[in-house]
Amino acid sequence: MHTLELTVNGQGHKVEVGLKTTLLEVLRDKLHITSPKVGCNTGDCGTCSVLLDGVLVRSCITNALSVQGKSVTTLEGIIEPGDIHPLQKAFHENYGSQCGFCTPGMILASKALLDANPSPTRDEVKEALSGNLCRCTGYVKIIDSVLAAADEMKS
Amino acid sequence: MYPSGMSGGGDSSQAMVKVQPDGSAVVTVGSCDIGQGCKTIMAQITAEVLGIDYEAVKVVNDDTDNCPLSFGTFASRVTYVDGLATKLAAEDARRILFEVAAVMLECSEDELEAIDNQIRVKGNPDKALPIGEVAGAGTFGMRKLILGLGHYMRDPAAMDPETGECDPFCTLAWAASYAEVEVDTETGEVEILRLVNSYDVGKAMNPTHLEGQIDGGATMGVGAAMSENLHPFYPSLDFQPDNLGDYAIPTTMDVPDMESVIYECPSTNGPYGAKGIGEMTANTPGPAIVNAIHDAVGIWITNLPATPEKVLRALDAKGA
Numbered sequence: 001m002h003t004l005e006l007t008v009n010g011q012g013h014k015v016e017v018g019l020k021t022t023l024l025e026v027l028r029d030k031l032h033i034t035s036p037k038v039g040c041n042t043g044d045c046g047t048c049s050v051l052l053d054g055v056l057v058r059s060c061i062t063n064a065l066s067v068q069g070k071s072v073t074t075l076e077g078i079i080e081p082g083d084i085h086p087l088q089k090a091f092h093e094n095y096g097s098q099c100g101f102c103t104p105g106m107i108l109a110s111k112a113l114l115d116a117n118p119s120p121t122r123d124e125v126k127e128a129l130s131g132n133l134c135r136c137t138g139y140v141k142i143i144d145s146v147l148a149a150a151d152e153m154k155s
Numbered sequence: 156m157y158p159s160g161m162s163g164g165g166d167s168s169q170a171m172v173k174v175q176p177d178g179s180a181v182v183t184v185g186s187c188d189i190g191q192g193c194k195t196i197m198a199q200i201t202a203e204v205l206g207i208d209y210e211a212v213k214v215v216n217d218d219t220d221n222c223p224l225s226f227g228t229f230a231s232r233v234t235y236v237d238g239l240a241t242k243l244a245a246e247d248a249r250r251i252l253f254e255v256a257a258v259m260l261e262c263s264e265d266e267l268e269a270i271d272n273q274i275r276v277k278g279n280p281d282k283a284l285p286i287g288e289v290a291g292a293g294t295f296g297m298r299k300l301i302l303g304l305g306h307y308m309r310d311p312a313a314m315d316p317e318t319g320e321c322d323p324f325c326t327l328a329w330a331a332s333y334a335e336v337e338v339d340t341e342t343g344e345v346e347i348l349r350l351v352n353s354y355d356v357g358k359a360m361n362p363t364h365l366e367g368q369i370d371g372g373a374t375m376g377v378g379a380a381m382s383e384n385l386h387p388f389y390p391s392l393d394f395q396p397d398n399l400g401d402y403a404i405p406t407t408m409d410v411p412d413m414e415s416v417i418y419e420c421p422s423t424n425g426p427y428g429a430k431g432i433g434e435m436t437a438n439t440p441g442p443a444i445v446n447a448i449h450d451a452v453g454i455w456i457t458n459l460p461a462t463p464e465k466v467l468r469a470l471d472a473k474g475a
């Protein structure tokens with residue numbers, strides 16, 4: 001066992017992990033932060049996405065010890081508790097979520113996009129979300145939601 | 156053309172609608188919701204029947220041990236079968252509210268209507284009581300349990316032994332898909348440029364949900380037509396895909412420009428004329444895409460998905 005120190009959503013944690021433990025296992029099983037979902041566990045679906053020092057990564061294929069001393073943001077951490085992020089509001093209002101299983105990853109991927117590019121085109125949104133699978137929505141209203149959030153955040 | 160629920164009759168759902176002492180309502184149904192919109196539609200129907208706000212309705216449908224019977228969330232049946240059961244249950248609960256209100260307003264039950272969060276005498280808005288007051292008086296004053304029950308099941312369809320004729324379907328919905336494709340005759344790759352999907356939903360209870368359902372189904376149809384293959388080299392299962400990398404469901408980059416068109420031709424027996432379209436939304440895009448490929452390069456793909464390999468082989472066979 002090895003000691004991993006990391007910051008999650010602004011809070012410091014110290015956990016014991018094995019050499020093969022993934023970041024997703026640390027978040028869900030040790031810290032009980034459940035917005036990152038276990039979709040495929042093979043890096044193919046994107047629903048376990050988190051921001052690692054602001055960069056979008058798949059936590060199911062991120063070795064836990066590789067994030068030593070780093071800062072992780074999950075969906076829970078993108079806004080103060082009790083508040084709602086413009087992306088969450090836009091997904092809600094534009095019906096960007098059906099079963100919701102892809103939604104945490106979709107919102108984090110969208111946040112990573114909007115942080116880098118506050119006024120994306122429809123094609124740029126498509127490209128930014130191309131690594132996140134959704135089986136329910138056909139993506140149309142997810143893309144609508146991201147564009148609506150971008151508008152809202154600019155004004 | 157597609158039916159709702161299991162054809163042949165006997166497809167059952169039950170519902171309970173309990174009006175709380177404050178006039179809000181709790182609906183219990185057995186069909187679960189994993190994003191199809193069961194909770195939303197049952198709340199809408201209950202709110203409509205009881206004349207209360209949508210926000211005042213809570214739907215409980217997460218535990219089949221404790222919920223009324225339902226055959227489940229499949230076969231485009233929830234809006235139709237559970238919807239009818241919920242409507243019956245809400246009407247039953249409303250009947251109890253009318254019994255209470257008739258005493259309070261000194262009128263007969265059939266003079267009453269439930270509207271704008273009130274129980275009132277039809278055509279006489281001055282003779283009205285807030286629904287919470289009626290429910291409170293009924294619960295505590297008259298010791299009533301304001302609980303409505305509903306069970307919808309279409310009778311099993313009898314068949315004429317001579318002709319085989321029968322009437323097995325609850326509703327029939329119509330649909331059409333239109334696809335524009337571009338085929339690369341050198342690589343065999345097919346790009347879908349545009350997809351329009353139009354569905355007869357009977358009554359659009361929630362147009363936004365329906366669009367979402369049509370978009371989502373169409374995308375499953377695109378996957379089935381273009382990339383999803385459980386048995387690529389059947390009968391050998393050695394190369395069967397076992398993860399989401401190999402079993403390629405469409406991503407944002409594979410979905411064409413899509414348009415969802417909702418058409419309303421009411422059913423005679425669905426709740427408010429609604430029909431179920433959940434399942435068929437995945438079925439119509441495939442044939443439209445295959446027809447578009449034929450229109451573009453004159454080949455018929457008879458075995459989906461239309462992979463570049465199959466397209467090239469068909470082009471070869473045609474002698475192009």
Ligand code: FES
Binds near residue numbers: 040044058060061
């Ligand atoms: S669970 Fe990590 S990519 Fe699917």
Ligand code: FES
Binds near residue numbers: 100102133190
């Ligand atoms: S909303 Fe169900 S997977 Fe995206």
